[in-house]
Amino acid sequence: MRILIVEDEINLAEALSQILKKQHYSVDAVHDGQEGLDNALSGIYDLLLLDIMLPGMDGMTILKTIRAQGIHTPVILLTAKGEIPDRIAGLDYGADDYVAKPFSTDELLARIRAALRRKGEIVPEDGLRFEDLELNTSTLKLTCKGKELKLILKESELLELLMTRKQSVTSKEQMIEKLWGFDSDAEHNNVEVYISFLRKKLAFLHSSVKISTIRGVGYVLEVSS
Template sequence: MRILIVEDEQHLAEALSQILKKNNYSVDVVHDGEDGLDYALSDIYDLLLLDIMLPGMDGISILKTVRGKGMSVPVILLTAKGETPDKIAGLDYGADDYVAKPFSADELLARIRAALRRKGEVVPEEGLQFGDLRLNTANPKLTVKSKEMKLNLKECELLELLMLRKQAVTSKEQIIEKLWGFDSEAEHNNVEVYISFLRKKLNFLGSETRITTIRGVGYVLEEGKA
């Protein structure tokens, strides 16, 4: 799961980033509204955390633009304690929730889980399943029947993406944007390396699920040996 934080208070933004990363979210951070809108419109994020008061463009304007483009990404507004009119405006323009500063890490994480659950994109506590695979994203490991193997974070994120998309083809460009960010310098060979790592682990575990290459298009997860 990838989250965008748009917050001009740099110490707070860094603290939020560390909290989310410790809970196995991928995170991008920007500090002004115009950059926040550019990142948000890339459509690679599973959730947006928007401060209302931002330089360049305020959080409500970002929200209005995102919803005006027909994007349904969950949005949680970060508000000051007395900003009741802004909270109301945010909810009216399509925010999913708001958190008033100061807030606890546990409260924020609970609201993020709730927003993702409403969107249907939260990973269940028991992990993801596809075919004979079970993926634990909290403590990254892959289980096939009675055998299990640890995954590194990028392997876990890649397999999670393929499993969430089920049998839809995922392009290398989509993988790069989702795992590394839309302004990343990662290239197609970075994707190929991690696909190779995952295939070797599936083979070692004796899985009947395979990652199939659709030449010129991308990758798809399929059940059953070829």
């Protein structure tokens, strides 16, 4: 899952990025309002951590703009402790939650998990299941019929995306945006390499699940007949 941090305190943004990456989230961080809006409008993120006081464009304007554009990505506002009117306004404008600075890391992670659950996503600590596969996105372990192996991070992120989308086709472009970011230099062959790795590991586990190629469209999880 990919999270966007919009926070002008660079040290805080970097600290949050490291915390979230240790929880196996993919993270992008920007430090001004306009760049935050541009990234948020891409629609590739599963959750936004949005500071209210930002240079260029404030967080409330970003929030109102993305909601007006029909983007329903969960938003958690980062607010100063005394900004109660801002918290109320933020919730009225469509924020899902807020966290007052300074905040506890554990509380922030719990609020992120709760916001993703409300969205209908399966968050990492819950694990993911599809047919005979179970993926623990915290430990990167993939289990099938009592056999277990460990994936590398990009394999886990790619399989998580496919499992979350279930039997919907996912294009290479969607995979690149979700796993590497929309401004990444990653190309289609990066996706093909990790798809090949995953297919070999599913075969090793003797899973009934296979990754099928829909020519010209993308990839989808299917069950072998």
